[in-house]
Amino acid sequence: MTKSTSTVVSARGLGLTFETSDGPVRALSDVDLTIGKGEFVSFIGPSGCGKTTFLRVIADLEKPTDGTIEINGMTPEKARESRAYGYVFQAAALFPWRTIERNVTLPLEIMGLSRAAQKERVKRTLELVNLTGFENKYPWQLSGGMQQRASIARALAFDADLLLMDEPFGALDEIVRDHLNEQLLELWRRTNKTICFVTHSIPEAVYLSTRIVVMSPRPGRVTDVIESTLPKERPLDIRETPEFLAIAARVRDGLRAGHSYED
């Protein structure tokens, strides 16, 4: 990986302190991290470890209070304004008054694409998430898994190179989640996007990622960064291999080390 020329996210000494009525809360502390183009990076850790906050800082939904962060060599604000990333939230957050098709065209309308271009993009992205044929359904007529796929299609529709996903499958059952994980990997291989993926599931993180960032709370910080040795082609049963289990064990150790501070 040639990190100097194709760095997507680069954080140095990044910190964020929320001022609350109970006094300041250190949500992120001294995070140094570089994410290269085409990587699939998972952020894992218990709640309060700052993994979602870090994603929100990349997305310019939170402002850091210390350190610096650059997205494609720009400030997060400039990156957001240039529509550098697509963001998938914990819930699908589809607009119930719009059909699936019109939900996917929402970012395209805001960005001022022509009707024809919108049509073409919707067709392509709905194909990508296997939702062809559901264009005219309303979100509440679809299952939770389909809704989340539609929200991924919406994030993909404007072709940003960076995809930020905040526990997108957290609310879904395990079978649906396995299926969507497989589809997400397939999609990543086909589009060569950079993906930052927040999760609290160890198997999910190991199965999906090229790199796993282990975080721990109070203050939120990075305790370990694990390079995955798994091949790019990953059938679901790779999760039974010793290699997979070894990485999972390392992630678990990292999480435990983070926890030992409190008790």
Place this chain on the structure above:
Amino acid sequence: MTRLGLSWQALAALVLCIGAAFGLPLFDSQPGTSVATTVEIFALILAAIVFSAGSGFRPTSVFLLFASAHSAAWLLISALAGNEGTARLSYFALLAATWLLAWRTVSVLSHLRPVTAQGRTFVRLAIPLLFGVWILILWEAIVRGAGVSAIILPPPSAIAARIVTSLPMLAADVNQTIFKSALTGYIIGGSAGFLVAILADRIAFFRRGLLPIGNMMSALPIIGVAPIMVTWFGPDWPSKAGVVVVMTFFPMLVNTVTGLTASGHMERDLMRTYASSYWQTLFKLRLPAAAPFIFNALKINSTLALIGAIVAEFFTTPVVGMGFRISTEIGLLRVDMAWAEIAVAALAGSVFYGVIALIERATTFWHPSIRGG
């Protein structure tokens, strides 16, 4: 009793019938009713009791029950002609019996489970319709049977007759009060409330300064400004529309301001990730999310506008308008005309409300309260 399969309504109707038979005749006065009519009424009520028996209901038996009970009620009301104010206890016993059988009809209807969509619609409409009709039947029969003075409460038939004979006058009043005063005020007040809500949302200065004053103003008895409006805009409809503007402004302001905060954090963050402008977020997210609140204000305002326009006419006004008519006709003891205006106002108000409710259903079809779940 249970062996006969009689409901308690039918049983009570039977007891009332027997009691009425011992208390004949129906009226104290001459000419009273013919023997044939009296027999016919008894026969219809007994037939209805028979039709109401049993537990498995078919549409035909429900229809026969309905037809016999209501024919009996119709004969009872017809028998009143020339006998006003002389009805005896036996008359009211028979009236109560028909009412109980109509009750039975409604309760049987509400247990029917029609298979077709038309059948379901029919049952859904028939039940409230029967309910309303019976309010009129009892009103008519009791007021005329007991001889209540027309100044206290005229019977519905007199009010209906007054409506039919006064159509041009009613049309002029509706035009003045509803189409000129209420509708103009409703549109101006609602739009102004809506625009000020957006202004308050956009500019912090307005939000901090105007909204507390708005809340205070909405607590004022606004109808009190009606005489002031007359000094500002003259006695004709603009001053009434002014009252309606003041009345409808605040519900729309408060509801829209609340509605604009109804969209979720996640949805607003989503718009932010698209670098969406204030106006884009407003039109694509916040206003659609606020629609249920805005429609709520439109519905509240539809009744407020009518009340405001009518009551404002109790003060200085030209010689046309529903409020003017009600206050002057009551003064002339022509109570039926006042009731005619009230009936027309109720009808117009229901239509007004219904149209808005229909638009709401079409616009906010996505909201859980409308799609049902």
